[in-house]
Amino acid sequence: TPPDPRVLRDLAVRVATEAGELAAGGQAGVTVLDTKSSPTDVVTKMDRATEELIRSRLLAARPDDAILGEEGGEEHGDGGVRWVVDPIDGTVNYLYGQPDWGVAIAAEIDGEVVAAAVSVPRRGELYEAVLGGGSRRNGEALQAPPAVPLEQALVATGFGYFAERRAQQARVLLDVVPHIRDIRRGGSAAVDLTGLASGRCDAFYERGLHAWDWSAPGLIASEAGIRVGGPNGGPPSNDLVIAARPELYDALSALLAPLGADRD
Numbered sequence: 001t002p003p004d005p006r007v008l009r010d011l012a013v014r015v016a017t018e019a020g021e022l023a024a025g026g027q028a029g030v031t032v033l034d035t036k037s038s039p040t041d042v043v044t045k046m047d048r049a050t051e052e053l054i055r056s057r058l059l060a061a062r063p064d065d066a067i068l069g070e071e072g073g074e075e076h077g078d079g080g081v082r083w084v085v086d087p088i089d090g091t092v093n094y095l096y097g098q099p100d101w102g103v104a105i106a107a108e109i110d111g112e113v114v115a116a117a118v119s120v121p122r123r124g125e126l127y128e129a130v131l132g133g134g135s136r137r138n139g140e141a142l143q144a145p146p147a148v149p150l151e152q153a154l155v156a157t158g159f160g161y162f163a164e165r166r167a168q169q170a171r172v173l174l175d176v177v178p179h180i181r182d183i184r185r186g187g188s189a190a191v192d193l194t195g196l197a198s199g200r201c202d203a204f205y206e207r208g209l210h211a212w213d214w215s216a217p218g219l220i221a222s223e224a225g226i227r228v229g230g231p232n233g234g235p236p237s238n239d240l241v242i243a244a245r246p247e248l249y250d251a252l253s254a255l256l257a258p259l260g261a262d263r264d
């Protein structure tokens with residue numbers, strides 16, 4: 001029998017909380033350890049140490065599971081669950097002493113995210129969700145506020161790490177900004193998406209994200225009433241993630257589609 005998603009959620013919550021404390025404790029003295037895909041794509045000692053802690057705790061509880069992590073890649077397993085982990089989402093904020101970064105842990109069964117936890121320690125926020133069971137922030141049920149019209153929407157987005165992609169993202173913004181209330185570039189997709197569920201913005205879109213960026217916060221947002229999808233009515237993908245209350249989602253998708261927001 002497949003594992004109970006509530007049990008997976010409880011494990012994700014425990015591990016995300018501990019990992020968040022570890023990372024928060026190390027933020028003050030942080031320096032860049034390495035760069036990855038480009039000079040702007042940084043990794044710190046804490047990204048790696050936090051992911052190691054998460055992997056060891058998950059595997060101690062469920063030794064046969066698979067894990068996909070931002071820093072350590074894919075570890076195979078046949079325990080019936082794949083964990084998708086971002087140890088520090090918002091590494092640049094983390095590096096600069098800013099509070100908007102989070103630890104994201106999702107549990108997938110047969111390719112579907114069924115349980116999730118996101119810890120945002122410097123905001124004192126712990127989010128959790130189970131597929132079909134709603135989401136909670138610090139133990140309380142979370143419902144996103146109703147949609148606003150596109151022209152009143154505060155829209156969060158982010159930029160990739162490659163110069164060419166960024167140039168295209170800036171061109172898309174030129175045609176988005178005149179149609180909305182304003183833009184926010186928060187620096188962490190996990191904080192953007194959980195913030196969307198919390199009513200701190202009205203919509204989110206970004207090109208070039210990875211499964212570890214959207215899996216956990218995406219379930220938390222969708223269980224709070226947010227539609228989370230990708231290009232052409234499909235699921236979230238590396239090409240594009242869009243999230244908003246359904247009515248606003250449709251308006252934002254219609255605005256983005258002709259602008260090439262899903263390509264470089």
Ligand code: IPD
Binds near residue numbers: 070088189
């Ligand atoms: C990044 C953040 C950022 C987004 C980037 C992501 P990382 O994650 O979520 O907001 O714009 O595309 O890569 O690298 O800090 O884990």
